[in-house]
Amino acid sequence: MFFSRRMFVEQRRWLTEQEFVEMLSIAQLLPGANGVNMAVLIGYRLAGPLGAAASLCGFIAAPCAIVVALALLYRHFGSVPLVRDALSGMSIVAVGLIIAMGTKIAHVLQRRVLPWAFAFAAFIGVGVMRWPLLAVLGVMAPFAIAAAWKGKM
Amino acid sequence: MDWTQLGGLFLYFLMLSFLAIGGNASVLPEMHRYVVEVHGYMTSAQFAEMYTLAQVAPGPNIMYIPLVGWHIAGWLAAAVMMVATLLPSATLTLAIAHLYVRHPKAAFGIAIRRGLTPITIGLVFASGWILLPAVSQDWRGYALAALTVAVVMRTSLNPLWVLAAGAAAGMAGLV
Numbered sequence A: 001m002f003f004s005r006r007m008f009v010e011q012r013r014w015l016t017e018q019e020f021v022e023m024l025s026i027a028q029l030l031p032g033a034n035g036v037n038m039a040v041l042i043g044y045r046l047a048g049p050l051g052a053a054a055s056l057c058g059f060i061a062a063p064c065a066i067v068v069a070l071a072l073l074y075r076h077f078g079s080v081p082l083v084r085d086a087l088s089g090m091s092i093v094a095v096g097l098i099i100a101m102g103t104k105i106a107h108v109l110q111r112r113v114l115p116w117a118f119a120f121a122a123f124i125g126v127g128v129m130r131w132p133l134l135a136v137l138g139v140m141a142p143f144a145i146a147a148a149w150k151g152k153m
Numbered sequence B: 001m002d003w004t005q006l007g008g009l010f011l012y013f014l015m016l017s018f019l020a021i022g023g024n025a026s027v028l029p030e031m032h033r034y035v036v037e038v039h040g041y042m043t044s045a046q047f048a049e050m051y052t053l054a055q056v057a058p059g060p061n062i063m064y065i066p067l068v069g070w071h072i073a074g075w076l077a078a079a080v081m082m083v084a085t086l087l088p089s090a091t092l093t094l095a096i097a098h099l100y101v102r103h104p105k106a107a108f109g110i111a112i113r114r115g116l117t118p119i120t121i122g123l124v125f126a127s128g129w130i131l132l133p134a135v136s137q138d139w140r141g142y143a144l145a146a147l148t149v150a151v152v153m154r155t156s157l158n159p160l161w162v163l164a165a166g167a168a169a170g171m172a173g174l175v
Helices: A002-011 A017-029 A034-077 A081-108 A113-128 A133-149 B003-019 B023-038 B044-056 B061-102 B107-135 B139-154 B159-171
Strands: none
Touching: A002 A017, A002 A034, A002 A081, A017 A034, A017 A081, A017 B061, A017 B107, A034 B044, A034 B061, A081 B044, A081 B107, A081 B139, A081 B159, A113 A133, A113 B023, A113 B107, A133 B003, A133 B023, A133 B107, B003 B023, B003 B061, B023 B044, B023 B061, B023 B107, B044 B061, B044 B107, B044 B159, B107 B139, B139 B159
């Protein structure tokens, strides 16, 4: 997602930041993996049903092959000390990238108490308390949508 | 892993795909909870490694899902988890994409999107919070993570370079 935001919004400028975040929200609203949903949404938005199909296939095919190759490499070299060190360094950066993405998309939140309270509550519930996602979403989503419906965020 | 467990995995991921208001952002903490905390199929550090491997690969970062499956029980589990994850989403998204392009300003759609955006942001930070202790136990690791955030926020450097720098720092024994 980090890379696709960078390409569609910052480099190609096919989508505005607002469009991207809205599509991201829809993608997340829908069941399924949001990367794939984003591919379908963006493909459809730019070129209709065929665009959606092309986008999905392109999105999945090459990465599947690459991931197979990576898994094989990991099986053969995963225990080599130098590889382990490199992987642990990269893992830390990968987590840093997640936090950076959160920070970037948090810019779309309005400077009001309620949206930040919902973001904080989701973080505490799933991240700190480790409650199941089903429970957290089941409780929070209706309130969040109701609040947005009434124009409070 | 026997057929019962594999079936359980399939059903769980089918269920998860219906819960997923975000492939990476929101499924990751729940998957971590299931695979590491509930079933102990792998350690938290191994989970983070699978996630990282998928990050290095170009393409969608949901690719860590088949990698985790592969780590648990080989290719069959990888395929099972991938199909369970993709099957419902592509179909439904196409239908919703149709509605969204036709009615981008539908008030209820906007309310749903506005309402869920803060939750999504909270879940992204939850992913970082859960994985950080798995990838590093001392201040140097936290410093590298903080440095990554700073670099990404301040520059438009391709994140792959940042990942490469992380690999170099790891090999040099800095973290």
